[in-house]
Amino acid sequence: MRAAALMLADARTPTGSYAHSGGLEAAIADGLTVADVPAFLHGRLRTVAFAEAALTAAATRAAGAADLIALLAADDEALARTPSPRLRAASTAVGRGLLRTAAELWPAATLTATYRVASEATPRPVALGVAATAGGLDPREAALVALHDDAATLASAAVKLLPVDAAAALAWVSAAAPELEALADAAAVPRDLSDLPSGAAPLIDLRALRDDPWRLFAT
Secondary structure (H helix, E strand, O other): OOHHHHHHOOOOOOOOHHHOOOOHHHHHHOOOOHHHHHHHHHHHHHHHHHHHHHHHHHHHHHHHOOOHHHHHHHHHHHHHOOOOHHHHHHHHHHHHHHHHHHHHHOOOOHHHHHHHHHOOOOOHHHHHHHHHHHOOOOHHHHHHHHHHHHHHHHHHHHHHHOOOOHHHHHHHHHHOHHHHHHHHHHHOOOOOHHHOOOOOOHHHHHHHOOOOOOOOOOO
């Protein structure tokens, strides 16, 4: 694993993803228990996270070719897969955090700044592809980082929301490793943007519409 992948997948990298639970907080409010979290994690991986990983891989490929038009088209594809205004805002915030961090880590990568200025949305999966390219990752590596980050974000949130040991939460991510590898392989297959996966989790989108005053996480 390249050093750039380790940094981008590290929860301590300042992107703002620590403020999100992947929809877990709202699911817990609706009755989800500790025993249900692994299934929730796998459900996200095969729907939302896989679709975003495929977008990340496509964005990495476009950024590698310095194709700004393709990156902005990927923005549209990402927004089309994110119907919830709250989740769109969250994706933009994390995307901008990724680009800001990438500019510090790899200042010679001029496309990072160019895309940040040109894109109105900077959705997380596309921004991650730009950042991954700046760090020298290939599309498959970038997709794996996207998937790992999704699973790790959820597991980290679970520790704050449920009576579960941090080691047990990490074990959920470890158990998902073969699935992460297989999904990264599938996500990295070259496709036209119009043919990218569009798996969704409607309950996550619907729950994100609620304005619960007790929220610990933005999403």
